[in-house]
Amino acid sequence: xxxxxxxxxxxxxxxxxxxxxxxxxxxxxxxxxxxxxxxxxxxxxxxxxxxxxxxxxxxxxxxxxxxxxxxxxxxxxxxxxxxxxxxxxxxxxxxxxxxxxxxxxxxxxxxxxxxxxxxxxxxxxxxxxxxxxxxxxxxxxxxxxxxxxxxxxxxxxxxxxxxxxxxxxxxxxxxxxxxxxxxxxxxxxxxxxxxxxxxxxxxxxxxxxxxxxxxxxxxxxxxxxxxxxxxxxxxxxxxxxxxxxxxxxxxxxxxxxxxxxxxxxxxxxxxxxxxxxxxxxxxxxxxxxxxxxxxxxxxxxxxxxxxxxxxxxxxxxxxxxxxxxxx
Amino acid sequence: xxxxxxxxxxxxxxxxxxxxxxxxxxxxxxxxxxxxxxxxxxxxxxxxxxxxxxxxxxxxxxxxxxxxxxxxxxxxxxxxxxxxxxxxxxxxxxxxxxxxxxxxxxxxxxxxxxxxxxxxxxxxxxxxxxxxxxxxxxxxxxxxxxxxxxxxxxxxxxxxxxxxxxxxxxxxxxxxxxxxxxxxxxxxxxxxxxxxxxxxxxxxxxxxxxxxxxxxxxxxxxxxxxxxxxxxxxxxxxxxxxxxxxxxxxxxxxxxxxxxxxxxxxxxxxxxxxxxxxxxxxxxxxxxxxxxxxxxxxxxxxxxxxxxxxxxxxxxxxxxxxxxxxxxxxxxxxxxxxxxxxxxxxxxxxxxxxxxxxxxxxxxxxxxxxxxxxxxxxxxxxxxxxxxxxxxxxxxxxxxxxxx
Amino acid sequence: xxxxxxxxxxxxxxxxxxxxxxxxxxxxxxxxxxxxxxxxxxxxxxxxxxxxxxxxxxxxxxxxxxxxxxxxxxxxxxxxxxxxxxxxxxxxxxxxxxxxxxxxxxxxxxxxxxxxxxxxxxxxxxxxxxxxxxxxxxxxxxxxxxxxxxxxxxxxxxxxxxxxxxxxxxxxxxxxxxxxxxxxxxxxxxxxxxxxxxxxxxxxxxxxxxxxxxxxxxxxxxxxxxxxxxxxxxxxxxxxxxxxxxxxxxxxxxxxxxx
Numbered sequence: 010x011x012x013x014x015x016x017x018x019x020x021x022x023x024x025x026x027x028x029x030x031x032x033x034x035x036x037x038x039x040x041x042x043x044x045x046x047x048x049x050x051x052x053x054x055x056x057x058x059x060x061x062x063x064x065x066x067x068x069x070x071x072x073x074x075x076x077x078x079x080x081x082x083x084x085x086x087x088x089x090x091x092x093x094x095x096x097x098x099x100x101x102x103x104x105x106x107x108x109x110x111x112x113x114x115x116x117x118x119x120x121x122x123x124x125x126x127x128x129x130x131x132x133x134x135x136x137x138x139x140x141x142x143x144x145x146x147x148x149x150x151x152x153x154x155x156x157x158x159x160x161x162x163x164x165x166x167x168x169x170x171x172x173x174x175x176x177x178x179x180x181x182x183x184x185x186x187x188x189x190x191x192x193x194x195x196x197x198x199x200x201x202x203x204x205x206x207x208x209x210x211x212x213x214x215x216x217x218x219x220x221x222x223x224x225x226x227x228x229x230x231x232x233x234x235x236x237x238x239x240x241x242x243x244x245x246x247x248x249x250x251x252x253x254x255x256x257x258x259x260x261x262x263x264x265x266x267x268x269x270x271x272x273x274x275x276x277x278x279x280x281x282x283x284x285x286x287x288x289x290x291x292x293x294x295x296x297x298x299x300x301x302x303x304x305x306x307x308x309x310x311x312x313x314x315x316x317x318x319x320x321x322x323x324x325x326x327x328x329x330x331x332x333x334x335x336x
Numbered sequence: 337x338x339x340x341x342x343x344x345x346x347x348x349x350x351x352x353x354x355x356x357x358x359x360x361x362x363x364x365x366x367x368x369x370x371x372x373x374x375x376x377x378x379x380x381x382x383x384x385x386x387x388x389x390x391x392x393x394x395x396x397x398x399x400x401x402x403x404x405x406x407x408x409x410x411x412x413x414x415x416x417x418x419x420x421x422x423x424x425x426x427x428x429x430x431x432x433x434x435x436x437x438x439x440x441x442x443x444x445x446x447x448x449x450x451x452x453x454x455x456x457x458x459x460x461x462x463x464x465x466x467x468x469x470x471x472x473x474x475x476x477x478x479x480x481x482x483x484x485x486x487x488x489x490x491x492x493x494x495x496x497x498x499x500x501x502x503x504x505x506x507x508x509x510x511x512x513x514x515x516x517x518x519x520x521x522x523x524x525x526x527x528x529x530x531x532x533x534x535x536x537x538x539x540x541x542x543x544x545x546x547x548x549x550x551x552x553x554x555x556x557x558x559x560x561x562x563x564x565x566x567x568x569x570x571x572x573x574x575x576x577x578x579x580x581x582x583x584x585x586x587x588x589x590x591x592x593x594x595x596x597x598x599x600x601x602x603x604x605x606x607x608x609x610x611x612x613x614x615x616x617x618x619x620x621x622x623x624x625x626x627x628x629x630x631x632x633x634x635x636x637x638x639x640x641x642x643x644x645x646x647x648x649x650x651x652x653x654x655x656x657x658x659x660x661x662x663x664x665x666x667x668x669x670x671x672x673x674x675x676x677x678x679x680x681x682x683x684x685x686x687x688x689x690x691x692x693x694x695x696x697x698x699x700x701x702x703x704x705x706x707x708x709x710x711x712x713x714x715x716x717x718x719x720x721x722x723x724x725x726x727x728x729x730x731x732x733x734x735x736x737x738x739x740x
Numbered sequence: 741x742x743x744x745x746x747x748x749x750x751x752x753x754x755x756x757x758x759x760x761x762x763x764x765x766x767x768x769x770x771x772x773x774x775x776x777x778x779x780x781x782x783x784x785x786x787x788x789x790x791x792x793x794x795x796x797x798x799x800x801x802x803x804x805x806x807x808x809x810x811x812x813x814x815x816x817x818x819x820x821x822x823x824x825x826x827x828x829x830x831x832x833x834x835x836x837x838x839x840x841x842x843x844x845x846x847x848x849x850x851x852x853x854x855x856x857x858x859x860x861x862x863x864x865x866x867x868x869x870x871x872x873x874x875x876x877x878x879x880x881x882x883x884x885x886x887x888x889x890x891x892x893x894x895x896x897x898x899x900x901x902x903x904x905x906x907x908x909x910x911x912x913x914x915x916x917x918x919x920x921x922x923x924x925x926x927x928x929x930x931x932x933x934x935x936x937x938x939x940x941x942x943x944x945x946x947x948x949x950x951x952x953x954x955x956x957x958x959x960x961x962x963x964x965x966x967x968x969x970x971x972x973x974x975x976x977x978x979x980x981x982x983x984x985x986x987x988x989x990x991x992x993x994x995x996x997x998x999x
Contacts, residue, residue, distance in 0.1 A: 021905070079911065082873065083882060107905055111885040111922065114869040118877035123960040124869045143969065145864045146753045150969045154962040194882035194916040203908030215998065225450060226673045251925065252449050257908035266906060272998050293996060295989060296975060311992060312975030313985050316507065322715065323982035327990040331999045447932040459935060461754065468755045548936025
């Protein structure tokens with residue numbers, strides 16, 4: 010009998026991540042294909058109630074320890090290594106967000122087991138695992154045969170629809186004791202919140218989001234104009250935030266916010282996976298980019314090949330006209 | 337750092353800020369009479385802490401270090417106004433300013449991000465936009481006329497057309513290139529382009545103080561040009577024209593070089609019969625700094641415009657030697673965010689207001705930077721329905737189409 | 741505060757990438773290499789730390805095309821020393837590179853111990869893992885990733901490290917030294933160094949070299965094929981002038997009650 014398929018249940022500040030549920034759906038498929046069981050692994054401190062939401066798994070292994078209270082790669086790795094060595098799962102699926110993205114590497118190096126990183130899909134083929142991994146900013150996909158058991162796989166957002174895993178079923182919960190040092194070499198001190206006073210882009214119903222294609226800080230005014238006409242606000246991808254043209258609170262994507270507005274207008278954004286992760290669930294996605302091959306066009310509902318500096322003002326005018334507003 | 341003398345006929349001498357005062361140019365600078373015309377004519381004169389007059393004064397007083405640690409000289413857009421008006425004829429924009437700006441640039445604690453990106457891109461990709469060099473000649477496929485690329489067909493050619501960056505990559509620049517190609521083809525000019533082998537001429541990098549980057553590009557092009565046989569170079573880039581004319585001779589470049597506008601003006605007799613379509617435009621012409629003040633090509637673009645049937649030419653109050661720079665030279669093309677943060681008015685805005693004031697419907701230009709800068713200003717100021725920007729070659733090509 | 745910065749070259753994705761004849765790797769003809777973006781930030785963070793706290797910065801890389809220019813640029817920016825590991829047969833996966841580096845570091849004359857090892861938190865070709873955590877494990881020293889700020893008073897034996905989370909939130913951590921940090925962003929954008937300075941550095945400075953130890957680990961992953969990603973879906977493309985397109989968009993928005 011093959012070992013089990015494990016999913017690292019990722020949580021942050023009291024909430025399980027959406028990506029965890031996507032991994033449970035993926036994990037279930039693999040478990041079926043491998044004729045084994047799906048188990049979720051929940052590491053934390055005082056986080057046991059989260060286990061109840063993991064009913065898509067056959068069982069949940071929980072480890073509770075003070076050093077696991079906040080994300081700590083060292084403590085996570087020690088706990089997981091102990092569990093993996095003891096239980097010998099077939100594979101461990103880890104969500105790739107800022108919280109857990111380095112856990113696969115630590116574990117793989119510590120236990121000398123294989124790691125397949127940046128997976129966008131995993132399948133069972135002839136009794137083994139094959140992963141499709143996205144490299145080079147999403148421009149190439151590498152199919153790998155995943156060797157060995159246990160094997161660690163780092164999974165990108167978007168492989169499956171997570172909603173299927175949000176079930177009411179109560180899973181079997183097993184509390185496991187793991188010996189962890191009380192004083193680690195990496196110690197969480199506190200969180201530092203972003204400067205207050207700016208808008209919360211996750212609460213907006215319309216976002217006009219700018220990327221490198223906006224070219225200069227001045228041109229952001231064109232996006233602001235459209236946002237105002239639409240009754241929304243301006244957000245941005247990483248390169249714009251990095252330049253300091255907009256505050257961190259406006260960032261959409263892996264290191265920013267995940268947004269689900271009714272309208273997401275991606276202006277001059279290429280659509281790299283790190284950004285798409287933060288906006289792919291928007292109800293209506295319209296993308297403008299000069300490059301017809303830009304990856305954003307695979308997630309957008311409507312696409313325009315053009316220069317945002319021309320299209321944004323035209324859109325502002327059309328929207329105002331439709332609303333009966335005159336600039 | 338190395339700077340060459342500007343008469344192509346003289347041998348190159350290495351002048352640095354240190355030995356400047358011992359050189360003929362330096363001694364010349366010491367004849368400055370401190371009249372202040374330079375400061376008065378500088379488009380950013382009201383915010384320029386160190387106009388040429390003060391730089392020379394500080395040089396004389398041994399206080400040049402104060403100038404070099406100030407970032408004020410980033411405002412210099414290399415418009416040649418100070419040099420053109422100097423009653424002593426001192427070579428300010430040609431000699432003094434690049435030397436000083438190179439030192440200023442290397443002392444800046446932080447390079448403004450947009451400028452840094454443009455320079456890094458130019459070094460790596462051969463263009464400030466950061467586009468792949470392999471796409472540089474892609475515009476030629478949509479030109480509608482055959483365009484020979486020397487790397488594919490290296491036979492000798494009469495005219496090597498150095499297209500330049502904005503005219504290769506920017507959509508409005510590509511309009512310019514397609515128009516130029518159409519005209520050259522109609523005139524039966526034997527021409528070819530370097531295609532993807534071409535890189536930025538780097539003149540604006542030089543003018544902002546990145547002499548090392550300029551030299552890297554110059555070395556590259558000299559080696560490239562040696563591969564091919566051609567009689568002369570024409571270029572769409574006004575700054576590229578200056579580079580070939582004034583800097584490249586120091587490495588032995590001895591071909592004739594012309595900017596496309598005066599080149600076409602020299603062929604007006606052959607061109608005129610082709611201008612069959614009447615354009616009912618009132619046009620005002622903006623004299624670019626390089627072509628105009630620096631090289632004196634004031635009448636050539638005007639002769640071309642007047643040759644277009646139906647075109648009525650009106651002048652802005654500041655025309656010819658008094659033209660107001662669009663703000664794109666000397667690195668200004670990539671310093672708009674920086675200037676905005678300092679509360680400076682965009683020079684292009686200033687100029688566009690004057691253009692609109694003439695009542696013309698078309699603002700004609702002949703330097704590729706001007707198109708996007710003036711079109712931006714028209715949009716921002718809300719005049720984009722009243723006036724459009726067209727390169728002289730675009731108007732010529734438009735006048736060449738058959739009657740509808 | 742003595743810092744080691746590790747840098748590498750990756751494919752430049754500004755260029756079109758093509759699959760090579762073997763169907764499993766990139767076509768080398770169309771490939772251009774560029775320094776990994778996060779590694780540039782790691783270097784910048786190291787230089788900022790040196791400016792703030794003193795000490796030295798050593799920049800190291802594994803030999804690869806165009807790496808010399810990167811190392812000379814690091815020297816021109818203020819790195820005190822540059823070291824290149826030579827003789828390892830390419831290609832190296834990230835975990836293979838980490839294994840070699842972990843074994844070679846003690847052999848680099850006058851290098852170890854260092855207080856901090858900084859490298860980019862991830863690179864676009866990290867198929868079999870990230871360098872920073874793997875190296876930390878192999879050296880048995882602590883690690884933290886997605887770092888956007890570091891400070892350490894000399895002699896304290898620990899650093900204050902800031903890690904980036906979603907929504908602009910940062911986590912402050914105390915990390916025992918020596919440690920490996922995966923840098924997401926330096927406190928300031930990577931600095932510019934004039935071309936002339938890099939060229940003169942190439943003439944006046946040298947890059948130390950150290951021979952690669954024999955490889956004993958190879959990556960376990962078996963690459964079956966490499967392809968351009970299939971578009972999982974495609975947007976409905978709207979054509980026309982900006983005005984025409986804008987009108988079509990307004991129609992769509994109107995139909996959904998958004999305007």
